């Protein structure tokens with residue numbers, strides 16, 4: 001087991017109801033029973049907003065941090081029907097928020113809006129998981145790094161506390177598709193991200209896109225990957241736990 005802290009972040013997307021809290025608690029139970037694993041891993045569950053408070057209240061987990069999957073750019077309250085602010089997320093127990101996910105970018109969320117969302121989240125002392133990644137078309141045109149670079153630069157303000165920003169590299173073509181990048185490509189991209197966006201120290205950078213219990217070993221040979229943002233497979237406690245187990249095998 002490596003000494004470096006590894007992140008396993010579940011992104012439940014728009015799935016889950018009150019009954020799914022039992023699944024979340026299975027993960028809690030597993031982590032609680034594994035002292036060694038706990039000291040090397042950070043487990044974050046980014047649940048739907050409707051479940052964050054219930055999880056916090058029912059399970060009082062010391063070992064699992066909670067996150068949300070998006071927030072409005074206005075920090076507190078406003079006439080924005082259907083939206084939830086970073087203040088409201090913080091208030092119900094979120095410590096993290098995923099921002100800039102490609103499933104939101106595709107509906108028109110710009111880098112500029114993402115920047116405002118990051119600012120509001122940081123102001124509320126939420127840690128941000130900023131998703132970046134290229135489409136298949138951009139990959140084929142060999143634009144992967146320039147796309148990522150632009151997404152990062154355009155959404156980070158000069159005064160942002162980058163210690164509270166985690167980057168998640170999620171190639172759009174890998175999300176939910178069962179396809180994953182080649183190991184040598186990941187090595188290069190992670191090195192470039194870490195080198196180019198270094199402030200006092202290199203950023204924490206996660207990989208996301210079709211991570212599952214079978215392919216997780218492919219990633220453990222890339223030391224620059226600090227952890228994973230896991231979508232589909234994270235909705236089943238067994239699959240999520242198997243990913244963690246197999247990573248350390």
Ligand code: PGA
Pocket residue numbers: 011170174175176177208209210211229230231232233
């Ligand atoms: P996936 O999703 O693991 O289902 O590919 C990852 C994500 O969208 O964060």
